[in-house]
Amino acid sequence: MNIWKWIDDLEPELRAAGHQELAELMRELPRAAASDRHDRVDALAPVALALARAARLPWVEVFVRHWHLQSRVLHRAQGDMALGEAVALVDFSHGEAARGCPQAVCTVQDLAACYAWVDGPGYAPERIAVSRETLSRIDPSWPCYACISNELAGALRDQDAPQACIDFLDEQRRVMAPDRRELLPQRIGALIQLGRVEEALAACQEAIAHGRGDDHARRARRIDLARIYARMGRAEDAMREVPVPEDILPLPALYGIYTDAQVQLVAIGARPNDRALDRLLQRFITRLEAQGSFDGPFQLAADAVDLACRRGSPAVARLHLATMERLATKLRRPLDRLDRLARARLSLETAESQPVAARPSDPEDILRVRAAASAARPGDRVLARRHAATLFDLGFAGESAALLERLLAERPDLDVARLLESAYLAAGESDRHRALGERLLAAGDDASRRVGRWISARRLARLGDLAGSNEHLVALATDARDAVAARLLHARNAREQRDWPVVLRLIDEVLALDPNLGGGVHHCDRMLAATLLGAWDKVRDSAARLGMTVAGDSGPIDERWEVCKIRVVHPDGELQDLWARRSGPCTAKLLEISSLRYPQRHGDQVAFDSLGVGDEPGPNEADPPVMIYAELATLARGGYFAFRIDGVHPGEAALAGLRRVVEAHRGALQVQSGSRYRVVSPEGSEHPGLCAHIVYPADVELARAAAALDAHARTLPGPLMWPELAEAAGDDETCGRHLRLVGAWGLDS
CATH class of the missing domain: 1.25.40 (Serine Threonine Protein Phosphatase 5, Tetratricopeptide repeat)
Incomplete structure (x- = not known):
């Protein structure tokens, strides 16, 4: 079906x-x-x-x-x-x-x-059997026929049988429709395994041109191109295609091929074999193992051992070897992984037998030195903490946590507890994190309970249990040592809860305790809360502390500051950055017509986080960057309705006239198309195109506005179409005429 x-x-x-x-x-x-x-x-x-x-x-x-x-x-x-x-x-x-x-x-x-993720090779026979049985009872025309075929092909590759995979894919191609290309990714992988890189490149190019075009598929094919080009020695081409790590970290299914691309780039000297790559691989390994995927991280750890040995970092290689040994015990059938484990041990033995040149500024060599020092003096807490901190900095969160747990068991220590929390989070050890806080809370001494409260408060805040977190923070705030820090975390929780009176009260209390409090984030939160509550004196006070100049001594702030962009969140979660003009420290009016798929945001007055989420270059080279801020609340709706105009571009002079007609009815027109936009007439002639959005306020008489627009458009050399506006204006005749034009000109209105 x-x-x-x-x-x-x-x-x-x-x-x-x-x-x-x-x-x-x-x-x-x-x-x-x-x-x-x-x-x-x-x-x-x-x-x-x-x-x-x-x-x-x-x-x-x-x-x-x-x-x-x-x-x-x-x-x-x-x-x-x-x-x-x-x-x-x-x-x-x-x-x-x-x-x-x-x-x-x-x-x-x-x-x-x-x-396959749990143990691809170990479960390969069962995967092949269930896939063949399923294929035998479905039709090749069904979309799922390709999906099941891909699973079977992947199982054959996991059995280290790439040629059998190719043979199977050829067989499936003969029974499926000739334009079906869903099996190309498995073909690419098998051809790479076989070393047939020219064929792999052709298959990859075909997949890019005619295969799936969604974001995930595009990323995967770019990585495949990088893997192939690197094997061909085409370093510049490979580097152009490989995505940045930040784009891959949220997508564990791509970790394996991305690591292969990086290893191949190292092999041809196109990227350094360095600590950054090792830390990235460790993040990959940690996440996959935490999710219950074991063969993938085993293979990544084996690559990490090889890379560490080659760059002269046996201390790091030993940690990765321990990961391989741990993961091997979780595999259903170790199979040839035992051979790879033996080769990794041999590589490490060879690396450790080589003389080690001291590299005082190299964190991996610092690890070697600190590990040796800590082992020589096992009772020294300072050395053990330094060792744990170095492990954490290098990405070995689990190993760091093991050391820190011992230190915290010996004596409650807030600094150790904070580092241990970070290690638990990085290692995905949520259960151990929770148990640690509970154990310390139940202890008989005040020092342990204090540490336990902080651990529990931060953990609950991360989990979204802000009420539970706040209970601990209220108790901590009674201690002079924690009065400021506990209130600030409580204020952050209150901000997440949109409880602006509590945000303002807590930050005011902190300022009373510490009048010289630094940190722009606290004053930005104070300005936001005070704006939403109308406490304009406090907005002005924090603005002055941050070096902002605000006119007037009292009352609402509504000025004309610089243009910026406001990041809004539409009802389905889509983000859009809209041009706006700031009207105060954390308020702005949206100027841009937003996406027509959602309720219109043009003219809305919003409050935003004045810390900003980034910037982009200004419209001209000499212009300063344009700041981007995240909307946190809508203060007033603009109340506009938006429509699309599409058709033949009338020329700049006529377009200016069209804009004046719209503005005469309190509307606005914004061009969406660029100079390369073209439309084709029913006769086949091509014309410069115009796609624009127009907005009108809710109280405008749409019938009169649309009639004026139509009268002006009749004077233009080519048609412009706005069926949705005509329909909203109640003009059925014009709506029908425009819909016919839309169909004749092949425009998707």
């Missing part, structure tokens, strides 16, 4: 039955997963699942749970962490309640992929 046709057929039925939100979520979930917006998937899936169950629609429940697993397993590489849900969904989708569900086959893919 074509799953997307099922969705197309189901959507109007859902809407007719009053399930509009569910219908929208069923469209949004796959889009969010494919574009790697996984926080959005996690937010939408529980809502959609609750709606599907309330409507008693088991097929829709399978759909929702499947797409959540696609995000968790295929994109985020969750192994054991997702295995229970993957097994449960297969059972549910093949049970009586969901009998005949078109996505039941897809749940088999979810489960097979989950086992």
Whole structure:
């Protein structure tokens, strides 16, 4: 069955039955997963699942749970962490309640992929068997036929049988439609394994040109190009394609191929074999292992051992070797991983037998020195803490935590506890983090309880239990040693809760305790809270402390400051940076017409975080950067309605006249298209195009505004179309005429 046709057929039925939100979520979930917006998937899936169950629609429940697993397993590489849900969904989708569900086959893919992350080679025989059985009972025209074929191909590659994988893919190509290209990624990987890089490059280029075009697929193919070019010795091409680490860190499914690209770049001298690369690999390993994926991080740790030995850092290589040994015990079938473990041990022995040149400023050599010093004097807390801090700085959070736990068990220490918290967080050790706080809270001495309160307060705040965090902070604030720090964290929690009176009260209390308090963040929070509460004297006070000049001595602040951009969050979570003009330290008016897919934001008065989230170059080279601020509250709605105009560009003079007609009815027109935008007439002639957005305030008489626009447009050399505006104005004749023009000119209005 074509799953997307099922969705197309189901959507109007859902809407007719009053399930509009569910219908929208069923469209949004796959889009969010494919574009790697996984926080959005996690937010939408529980809502959609609750709606599907309330409507008693088991097929829709399978759909929702499947797409959540696609995000968790295929994109985020969750192994054991997702295995229970993957097994449960297969059972549910093949049970009586969901009998005949078109996505039941897809749940088999979810489960097979989950086992692949746990131990790909170890579960390969079972994955091959279930994939072949599933393929035997579905039609090659179904989309899921390609998905299951990919799982089988991946299992063959995990068995180190790339040629068998190629043979299978050739067989599948013969039975699938000739324009289906979903199997190309597995072909690329197998060809790379076989060393057939020219063929791999051709397959990769075909996938880029004709394969999936979503964000995740584009990133993966760019990495494949980098891997291939590096093997071909084309360093410049490879470096151009490889994404920056920040783009890959949220996507564990890409860690393996990204690491391969980096290793190959090191091999041809295109990037350094340095601490930054080792720290990146350690972050990859930590996240994958925390998610219950074991073979992938084993292979990454083996690469890390080789790299560390080659750059003369045996102390780091030994840590990675210990990771390999730990992960090997979690694999279902160790298979050839034992051979790789033996080779890693031999590499380390060889590296340790070489003379080591002292590198006093190299953190990896500092680790060697501090590890040796700590081992020589096991009772020295200062040396042990330095050793733990160096381990943490190099990315070995778990190893750092083990040392710090011993120190904290010997004596309560806030500095050690704070570092241990960071190590737990970096290592994904949430259970141990919680247990540590509880154990110290239950201790009989005040020093331990104080440390336990701080650990628990910070942990609960990170988990979003702000009320629980605040209980500990109120108790801590009674101690003079913690009075300022506890209030500041409490104020940060209150800001997350949008409890602006509490934010303002707590920061005022801190200023009373420490009148010389530095740190712009506290005064930015104070200005924001005071603005929202109308406490303009306090806005002016904090602004002055931060060096801002504000006119007047009292009353609301509504000035004309510099232009900026405000980052708004639309109802579905999409972000958009809109041009605005600041009207005060943390207020602005939005000037740009926002996306027409959402309620219009033009003219809105907003409050923002004055710390800013970044900047971008000004419109001209000599202009200062334009600051970007995140909206935190809407103070007043502009109340505008927006519409699209599309068609033939009338020329700049006529466009200025069109803008004057719009402005005469208190509207605004903003051009969206560039100089290369073209439209094609029904006769096939090409013309410069114009796509623009216009807005009118809610109280304008749209019929008169639209009529004036239409009268002016009739004087122009080519047609301009605005069917939505005509419809809103109640002009059915003009709306129909414009819709016909839209169809004739092939424009998507």
